Amino acid sequence: MAFTRPFALMARVTPATAAALLAAALLGASAFLNGAPRVQPPVAPPVTGSLDAQADMLTEGVADEASVQEPWSWAASLLSMGAALGLALGLLSAQPARAITAEQFSQLTYNQVKGSGLANRCPTVESSGYEVPVQPGSKMFNMCFEPKSFAVEFETDKGKEFATTKLTTRQTYTLAFIEGSLDPNPITFKEQDGMDFAATTVKMPDGEYVPFLFTVKELVAQGDGSSFKPGFTWGGEFNVPSYRTGTFLDPKGRGMYIGYDQAVALPALQADGKEGQEELYKETNKVFDLGKGAIEMEVNKVNQELGEIGGVFVSKQPSDTDMGAKAPRTVLLKGIFYGKVIPPAA
Helix, strand or coil: CCCCCHHHHHHHCHHHHHHHHHHHHHHHHHHHHHHHCCCCCCCCCCCCHHHHHHHHHHHHHHHHHHHCCCCCHHHHHHHHHHHHHHHHHCCCCCCCCCEEHHHHHHHCCCCHHHCCHHHHCEECCEECCCCCCCCCEEEEEEEEEEEEEEEEEEECEEEEEEECCCCCCCCCCCEEEEEEEEEEEEEEEEEEEECCCEEEECCCCCCCEEEEEEEEEEEEECCCEECCHHHCCCEEEEEEEECCCCEEEECCEEEEEECCCCCCCCHHHHCCCHHHHHHHHHHHHCCCEEEEEEEEEEEEEECCCCCCCEEEEEEEECCCCCCCCCCEEEEEEEEEEEEEEEEECC
């Protein structure tokens, strides 16, 4: 009988009683979530009399309101502290990677370089000594070119001008590990190997995207003298390969070596052999354009003991032609360079 009594009591609960219990439970849950109801402070009656008496009454009212705390005041304090921490973290956020020397860079592991931005930076040179001599049979090793600004030529009412652009490519636009032969009188550098090209895209102020292949392929740079010293200038020309390769297909499936010979769904326009064919000739007949570029460099730092040189450069080269479909634009790049002179083996 002791075990059956609770069930008997539950059987006696009417629907009205159950509804009342449910309402009470919901009110209790609401009070638990929302906290105690806010107690409104009593409104003081209008004060008449002297100004001193009125000031005393107002002071007491302010003190009474301060003593009444919001039920979630502890949460407000935490939110204020979180906002302060967020501001502090924003001020102390990571800045772009600062350049380091080649010796320091060689001591880093892959995991230390990964995601740090250092892979896109040229080494810096710690000035030491007066000059870096160049002997016959020397080599330039670990040469690096890091652009700092990109400008593209465009037509205006006053003629051709260069517009500053916005880089849209991620941090993969630096040329590195370039090497080649180096001889004196005059100093002549012939580029032979290395990561000597980087596909890059910039955005014009009007929103147009301009892709180009930043490169110094087959560079032959010359300068008078037999040693690198601060103020030494040298430069030369280089080849600029096509931004696209022979296996590239355009949105209509046309390519140079593979793909369709003509645009799909436009055979009638091209079949007349006159205006229609001339209009789409360049789009249909893909070519591998090979352009020419020029670069000028100036040395401003040398490390005679390590054979390192560093300085600034200005490069001018054509942009992408979409494999002959459009005229190239002139791209002007300015940045810094680094190189290490290796004397011939004894």
